[in-house]
Amino acid sequence: MTDLDHDLDPEDAKIITLARSARARTGAAEGAAVRDTDGRTYAATTVALPSLRLTALQAAVAAAVSSGAEGLEAAAVVTAAEAVDADSVAAARDLTAGVPVLRADGTGTLRETV
Template sequence: MTDDTLSAEDAKLVTLARATRARARAAEGAAVRDLDGRTYAAASVRLEHLTLSALEVCVAMAVSSGSAGLEAAVVLTGAEPDLEAARDFAGPGVPVHLGDERGRIGRSTST
C-alpha cells in the first residue's frame, strides 16, 4: 500500500503524524485511530530518563483515554518501528502503515 492507495481516514493519520513530528522536531511521528474513531498523534520522546517511540506515546494516550483498541496506525520514521506496544494493546491484525520522515508511505504491515 502506498500514499495513493490509502483510505481517506488513513491519509488523515499520515497528515497528523507528519505535522506532529515536524512541530516537535522529533525523529519519529505516529498517529493512531481507535475503535471509536478518535485519533491520537505523537512524536518520539528522547530524554535522559525517558525514551519512547512515537507509536508508544500514541498507544499510551489511547489507553489513558479509555480506548478499547486500535483500528489503524501510521508510523513515520527512518528506522524499523517496534510494534510491540500496539500489539500488546490492540492485539494482532491491526494495519500499520510505515513511512519515511517526510510522510511518504512505503509499505504496510500489521501488529
C-alpha cells in the same frame, strides 16, 4: 507518490498527516498517530528524557490507552528509518492484535504496511 498511496484509505492518510505534523512541530526523529475503534485519533512524537524513553508509536498508544481507548483500527509512523521498531509494533498490537501499522517517510509517502 507510490502505488501504495493510490489505495490509501482517507482515514489512514489522515493519521499519516497527523504523525507527520507532530514530527515536524517538534523536530523529533519520529512522529506517530493512532486511530481507535471509536474513530478518535492520538498523535505523539519520540520521547527522549533522561528517565523516560518512548518511541513515537509507544507514546501515541499510551495516549490512546490513557484516554480510554479499547482498541485500535490503525497506526502510522513517520520516520526516516527503513522499518518500524519491533517494540513500537508490539505496543500497538498489545492493544489490538494484527492492527495495521503504516510506515511513511518524511514527505508522508507510504512506504509499507506492517
